[in-house]
Amino acid sequence: MTDHSLRKPVRKAVFPVAGLGTRFLPATKAIPKEMLPIIDRPLIQYAVDEAREAGIEQMIFVTGRGKTAMVEHFDNAFELEATLRERGKALDALEPTRIQPGNLVAVRQQVPLGLGHAIWCARAIVGNEPFAIILPDELMIGAPGCMKQMMEAYNEVGGNLISVLEVPHEKVSNYGVIAPGEKRDGFGGTLTEVNGLVEKPKAEEAPSNLIISGRYILQADVMRTLENQEKGAGGEIQLRDAMAKMIGHQPFHAVTFNGRRFDCGSKVGFVEATLALALERPDIGEAVRAMASRLLR
Template identity: 80%
Template sequence: MSNASLRKPIKKAVFPVAGLGTRFLPATKAIPKEMLPIIDRPLIQYAVDEAREAGIEQLIFVTGRGKTAIVEHFDMAFELETTMADRHKSLEVLEPTRIQPGNLVTVRQQVPQGLGHAIWCARAIVGDEPFAIFLPDELMIANPGGAGCMKQMVAAYNEHGGNLISVLEVPEEDVSSYGVIAPGAKISDQVTEVTGLVEKPKREDAPSNLIISGRYILQPEVMRVLEGQEAGAGGEIQLTDAMARMIGQQPFHAVTFAGRRFDCGSKIGFLEATLALALERQDLGEEVRAMAKRLLG
């Protein structure tokens, strides 16, 4: 495969949003977990905003039953907008929820067979193009004045091509909870060659403390790997296994994200993200600090 073919522009992104969100029951019994708000924006909106900042045009949602609210969030709410306009209220707050016609596509993952299977469900839409993947549970917040995670990754992709994953450093005692990379040559302060991937290693066996953090840029060949892949850990088709098989076949790098990550798949991570972002808002920060002091006594 030519080097040029491994540097095609990244214009498509897959969002696997078919999960049941059982850790947030009963809140997620009728509402998709991706629609739970971090202050006043649903979790999925943060990921979509990050994708758009990176120049991604086509959004591919891999959904399941009961997930229609995600798609409706990005549709035009005619009655709401008409009512707001009649009352002379600004529609600016709704701008981020508007998707260019034809740029949002959904496919169904009828059976929960793992992240790798969810990505494979989007194969016909991805076609022969490289694509990004966003795990919305991983809320990635850029440093003040800095670029978002995917924009940082696209910049690295434009330079190196191939496949990239975002990583973050964690304390060594935490590595057993995550997928970890085996690092090769350090290309720059932010970019490292990947020579292997290990899922939830024991602390003493971990090849590094760089964990995979929910953002990917992959070449379309991963779909062919996923198609013939047997189930791995947990009896599911694992994306990590497919990526590991591509290492050595195509360039593979990790981009250390200059920013913060919140694990919004957990209740504590969700609360931390809400509090952290509220403290930084000019319209909320002062009151939230005062509220926190009152609650802490």
């Protein structure tokens, strides 16, 4: 494979959103977890906005049963918009929810067989192009956004990239970490060659404190690897196993994200994200700060 073929433009992003969101029941019984709002924007909106900022043109949702609300969120709402116009209200808040026809594609993951299987379900839409992966419940806040930072690195080095974050060494056993190679500064952060991936190592055995976060840019070859991959941990087809097989055969780097990550797949992380972003809002920040101080007293 030529160097040029590993630097094709990244135009598509896959959003694995078929999960049941069981940790947020009963809220997620009828509403997808990705539609739960951080203040007034659902998680999926943050993810799509991040992709758009990075220049992604086509959004691919890998969904499951009962997930149609996400697609409807990005559709035109004629009745709502007409009512707002009649009342003389602005439509600015709805502008980010519009995706042009053809730029949003939904495919079904009919059986819950893991993240790797979810990505494989998008193979027909991805085709033979490199593509991004964004996990919406990992909310990444930065300026520029995480995927934008990764895209800038990709334009320089090509190949495959993952985003990583530094955590205290005593916490690495909760995450997947990279075995790092050569490092260099640039792109607003550190670019590290990836020599291996280790899942939840013991702190004393971890090759680094760089944990894998939920953003990826991968070559289409990963789909062929997933095609024949056997089930791994938890009886699921693991994306990490497929990526590990590509290391050493194609360029593979990690971008240390210059920003903040909120684990919105957990209740505490969801509340933390809501409070942190609310405090920064010019319209409600002061009132939220006063409320928090009152509750803490």
